[in-house]
Amino acid sequence: PTTPPKHFLRTLIENDLAKGRHAQKRWAGRPGPAHVQQAGQPDPARIRTRFPPEPNGYLHLGHAKSICLNFGLAIDYQGACHLRFDDTNPEKEETEYVESIIDMVHWLGFDWRFQTEENLYYASDYFGYMYEFAHALISMGHAYVDEQSPDEIRAMRGTLTEKGTNSPWRDRPAAESAALLEEMRDGKHPDGSMVLRAKIDMASPNINLRDPILYRIRHAAHHRTGTQWCIYPMYTFAHPLEDALEGITHSFCTLEFEDQRPFYDWVLERLAEQGLLLRPLPNQYEFARLNLSYIVTSKRKLRELVAGGHVAGWDDPRMPTLVGLRRRGYTPASIRLFCDRQGVSKSDSRIDYSLLEQALRDDLDAKAERRVAVLDPIKLVITNYPEDHSEPCQAPRNPHEPTVGERHFLFSRELWIERDDFREEPPKKYFRLFPGNTVRLKYAYVVRCTGCVKDADGNVIEVHAEYLPDTKSGTPGADSVKVKGNITWVSAAHGVRAEVRLYDRLFLDAQPDAGDKNFLDYINPDSFRTVQAWLEPGAPVQPESHWQFERLGYFVADRVDSTPEHPVFNRSATLRDSWTK
Numbered sequence: 001p002t003t004p005p006k007h008f009l010r011t012l013i014e015n016d017l018a019k020g021r022h023a024q025k026r027w028a029g030r031p032g033p034a035h036v037q038q039a040g041q042p043d044p045a046r047i048r049t050r051f052p053p054e055p056n057g058y059l060h061l062g063h064a065k066s067i068c069l070n071f072g073l074a075i076d077y078q079g080a081c082h083l084r085f086d087d088t089n090p091e092k093e094e095t096e097y098v099e100s101i102i103d104m105v106h107w108l109g110f111d112w113r114f115q116t117e118e119n120l121y122y123a124s125d126y127f128g129y130m131y132e133f134a135h136a137l138i139s140m141g142h143a144y145v146d147e148q149s150p151d152e153i154r155a156m157r158g159t160l161t162e163k164g165t166n167s168p169w170r171d172r173p174a175a176e177s178a179a180l181l182e183e184m185r186d187g188k189h190p191d192g193s194m195v196l197r198a199k200i201d202m203a204s205p206n207i208n209l210r211d212p213i214l215y216r217i218r219h220a221a222h223h224r225t226g227t228q229w230c231i232y233p234m235y236t237f238a239h240p241l242e243d244a245l246e247g248i249t250h251s252f253c254t255l256e257f258e259d260q261r262p263f264y265d266w267v268l269e270r271l272a273e274q275g276l277l278l279r280p281l282p283n284q285y286e287f288a289r290l291n292l293s294y295i296v297t298s299k300r301k302l303r304e305l306v307a308g309g310h311v312a313g314w315d316d317p318r319m320p321t322l323v324g325l326r327r328r329g330y331t332p333a334s335i336r337l338f339c340d341r342q343g344v345s346k347s348d349s350r351i352d353y354s355l356l357e358q359a360l361r362d363d364l365d366a367k368a369e370r371r372v373a374v375l376d377p378i379k380l381v382i383t384n385y386p387e388d389h390s391e392p393c394q395a396p397r398n399p400h401e402p403t404v405g406e407r408h409f410l411f412s413r414e415l416w417i418e419r420d421d422f423r424e425e426p427p428k429k430y431f432r433l434f435p436g437n438t439v440r441l442k443y444a445y446v447v448r449c450t451g452c453v454k455d456a457d458g459n460v461i462e463v464h465a466e467y468l469p470d471t472k473s474g475t476p477g478a479d480s481v482k483v484k485g486n487i488t489w490v491s492a493a494h495g496v497r498a499e500v501r502l503y504d505r506l507f508l509d510a511q512p513d514a515g516d517k518n519f520l521d522y523i524n525p526d527s528f529r530t531v532q533a534w535l536e537p538g539a540p541v542q543p544e545s546h547w548q549f550e551r552l553g554y555f556v557a558d559r560v561d562s563t564p565e566h567p568v569f570n571r572s573a574t575l576r577d578s579w580t581k
């Protein structure tokens with residue numbers, strides 16, 4: 001194992017640890033405000049991070065970055081990382097997404113358990129605390145119920161250059177706001193009729209501090225709390241509370257939340273001042289999100305691809321979702337390797353897709369067994385080889401891992417080769433089969449091409465060659481004839497039929513959603529095709545097993561459609577980079 005690259009978040013954690021910044025922290029084994037935590041023991045976790053997905057879609061590569069970062073740092077510094085569902089928005093959230101997220105975090109190789117703690121949390125479990133905190137802010141004069149319409153509130157927020165204007169409800173008595181908040185909770189007011197706002201500063205240069213909304217009314221059923229609540233906290237209010245209740249030490253967000261940090265601190269300070277939250281409080285830090293060329297990662301856009309039938313589903317092998325990447329043949333190790341290699345930075349950039357593929361090649365090269373497959377078959381007849389005869393050949397299962405041994409298959413008179421490995425009239429520098437040329441049939445004999453057979457339309461339907469008997473690989477005569485071409489083959493009498501799905505990039509443009517571009521305009525119409533291939537025979541192919549088909553690339557047996565009897569493969573990546581031009 002190599003030491004992970006040092007980045008600013010590591011430096012920050014190491015400084016905090018050196019200063020004993022979180023040494024006084026207490027943890028009762030369950031999230032809670034000061035009175036719960038006070039009852040706890042000194043926190044056994046040196047740091048606590050969290051991965052807080054909103055269960056409103058499937059995880060994608062961007063989330064993998066956040067998962068690897070948060071769980072990875074917790075592991076490296078012997079701390080805990082919580083998996084927390086940020087389910088404070090009733091309308092778009094579903095249990096189906098919760099289950100998939102749990103699955104995928106495990107699949108990536110991470111666990112939220114720390115010692116005896118389970119550390120799987122739902123923000124919706126804190127609705128009661130959040131509601132109490134809202135009342136506490138009102139009673140301290142830090143929040144008020146505003147009865148302006150959403151449009152009025154927006155209009156009075158001001159702009160970057162213009163200060164905001166105070167709401168006419170801003171100075172209403174705390175008791176009145178408290179009573180109204182209770183009525184809001186009791187369902188006495190319709191959606192949009194009033195909100196709870198923080199009372200901070202309508203003239204603040206940071207627009208996020210101009211009396212941000214804390215609670216809004218939504219008469220909607222929530223996937224966990226049902227109709228128990230009809231008011232829901234805003235994300236920006238809920239998030240710092242979730243972190244504090246769980247005793248998080250380092251809350252890592254993407255850069256777009258940088259301007260929210262003063263509000264994050266404001267909320268926690270106000271409540272800590274009243275002894276409702278225990279110090280030390282969590283701190284928010286920001287890092288640049290992961291952007292990759294040739295893909296989109298916004299959940300909304302991914303949903304459009306699925307809903308519009310542009311892909312076969314969330315787990316379509318062309319999707320940058322983790323379920324899609326898994327089906328495409330990406331391994332957890334390759335995704336972790338990719339995320340580690342990118343490190344963490346403070347400035348936005350777009351990473352080349354080829355780096356993701358390279359991480360997969362680097363992971364699979366030493367792990368994937370080799371086989372030969374012929375994707376576009378044409379018959380090669382060895383005219384001087386006896387009919388009804390065959391002989392064994394052998395090849396390494398993995399040339400980097402001699403200990404895994406050899407594979408064995410048969411050579412015979414009729415073979416399948418790639419159509420592209422024969423040319424009647426060879427272009428320059430073509431070293432494969434053409435009349436008069438000699439090539440090696442990999443792991444078998446050198447053959448000399450003698451010609452071909454064509455159908456009535458002039459299409460080549462069969463290639464003919466003669467083998468040179470003393471040249472078999474692994475025998476003393478193997479090097480007696482020098483050849484420049486080395487081609488793969490499958491014995492026609494012994495090959496196994498296999499369906500192979502060839503995937504290519506889903507978008508033709510490297511930045512399909514940059515600026516005001518509509519990403520749907522850049523969909524690659526040829527991103528998928530299926531071929532019937534011939535596969536070297538061998539042990540049954542298990543679903544989700546990874547293979548290198550020699551000369552062709554890395555392939556995975558499809559985890560949904562492949563069976564040992566009828567193998568179906570997805571091309572995960574070619575052997576060489578086809579992305580950078």
Ligand code: ATP
Nearest residue numbers: 052053054062063065066253254289290297298299
């Ligand atoms: P999207 O914008 O795709 O809908 P999101 O940020 O709304 O994603 P959440 O479920 O709220 O999705 O995200 C969970 C965590 O994953 C957050 O902490 C967020 O910062 C992080 N995350 C999401 N996308 C990326 C990304 N591209 N790079 C790094 N982290 C990301």
Ligand code: MG
Nearest residue numbers: 053054086235
């Ligand atoms: Mg979000």
Ligand code: MG
Nearest residue numbers: 054298299300
């Ligand atoms: Mg988002």
